[in-house]
Amino acid sequence: MSDAAAAPLADPFREARRLARESGDFSVLVATVPYARYLGVQLSLHEGRPRAMLPFRQELVGNPRLPALHGGITAAFMENAAMLHLLYQLETTRVPKSIDFSIDYLLPARTEELYADCEIGRMGSRVAQATIRCWQKSQERPVAVARAHFLLMTPE
Amino acid sequence: MPRRRGRGVANRPYNRGMSTQNLETIAAAFLGYIPHMRECGLSLVRGSPEGVELRMPFREDWVGDPIRGVLHTGPITVLVDSASGFAVLAATPVPETIATLDLRMDYLRPALRDKDLHCRAECFRLTSQIAFVRATVWQDDREQPVAISQSAFMRSSTGKPWKPEARA
Numbered sequence: 001m002s003d004a005a006a007a008p009l010a011d012p013f014r015e016a017r018r019l020a021r022e023s024g025d026f027s028v029l030v031a032t033v034p035y036a037r038y039l040g041v042q043l044s045l046h047e048g049r050p051r052a053m054l055p056f057r058q059e060l061v062g063n064p065r066l067p068a069l070h071g072g073i074t075a076a077f078m079e080n081a082a083m084l085h086l087l088y089q090l091e092t093t094r095v096p097k098s099i100d101f102s103i104d105y106l107l108p109a110r111t112e113e114l115y116a117d118c119e120i121g122r123m124g125s126r127v128a129q130a131t132i133r134c135w136q137k138s139q140e141r142p143v144a145v146a147r148a149h150f151l152l153m154t155p156e
Numbered sequence: 157m158p159r160r161r162g163r164g165v166a167n168r169p170y171n172r173g174m175s176t177q178n179l180e181t182i183a184a185a186f187l188g189y190i191p192h193m194r195e196c197g198l199s200l201v202r203g204s205p206e207g208v209e210l211r212m213p214f215r216e217d218w219v220g221d222p223i224r225g226v227l228h229t230g231p232i233t234v235l236v237d238s239a240s241g242f243a244v245l246a247a248t249p250v251p252e253t254i255a256t257l258d259l260r261m262d263y264l265r266p267a268l269r270d271k272d273l274h275c276r277a278e279c280f281r282l283t284s285q286i287a288f289v290r291a292t293v294w295q296d297d298r299e300q301p302v303a304i305s306q307s308a309f310m311r312s313s314t315g316k317p318w319k320p321e322a323r324a
Contacts, residue, residue, distance in 0.1 A: 033228065034228070039230070060192050070190070075234075079228075079230055095221040103259050105256050105257060
């Protein structure tokens with residue numbers, strides 16, 4: 001935190017972003033967001049666009065009988081997919097702030113990895129709108145779709 | 157103490173909420189049994205058929221923006237989804253299997269690190285098939301919520317009650 005106070009204009013994501021763009025290695029970018037790191041979100045480039053993946057772990061289960069992932073985890077993963085997509089794509093100097101988030105659950109999320117793609121519907125100077133689609137085995141059968149707005153902080 | 161019930165819907169057999177004692181038993185079973193709820197350290201502060209309040213202790217992992225010292229919205233959504241589901245169970249006579257249809261979050265102000273999160277969720281309309289829930293999340297001051305939410309749940313079509321099982 002003291003680093004930020006000393007150099008308020010520095011972009012803490014510059015190096016992380018460069019690595020992701022040049023070598024497709026998103027690990028440093030994910031590590032800038034502690035909760036994304038906790039979840040274990042991974043990103044890779046698919047046809048030039050970031051795709052998020054969440055490996056399964058037992059701690060993420062919300063229904064041990066089905067079994068299925070916790071609904072909050074699916075939502076949190078999709079929020080992260082959008083947030084990291086924006087961090088990657090923009091020159092923003094701060095983690096985008098969530099304004100709102102709305103999710104429709106289509107199928108129970110099974111105890112296997114989740115995938116998410118994010119599409120930016122509108123990119124304004126202050127606000128971005130994102131649509132997120134989440135699936136497991138088959139991309140044609142999404143387990144959830146969501147939309148979100150983010151407040152951006154870009155260099156003046 | 158007379159039990160308050162809202163707007164007549166509670167008179168139908170499928171709309172009678174469970175007793176507070178029963179709810180606490182269910183909550184204890186649930187919070188210990190569901191892996192991600194246990195992982196998040198969720199606890200029931202109070203609960204009745206009118207609504208439930210859950211607490212989620214701060215954890216370094218919940219931070220979303222270390223520079224601003226602000227929590228990620230993900231753990232807030234996890235808390236709201238959990239509390240909203242509980243609110244439905246509290247409003248039904250016996251615990252049953254429910255599925256979240258949709259959930260909307262509005263993040264009213266940043267949630268700060270080092271502070272616990274509290275969520276109050278209320279099932280404000282229960283039909284034979286669908287439950288509608290609203291929830292509020294705050295840290296120090298309930299009058300200054302960090303998030304509000306509205307969600308819809310589908311009730312069990314089988315009518316089979318949910319039974320807490322022995323831990324695996």
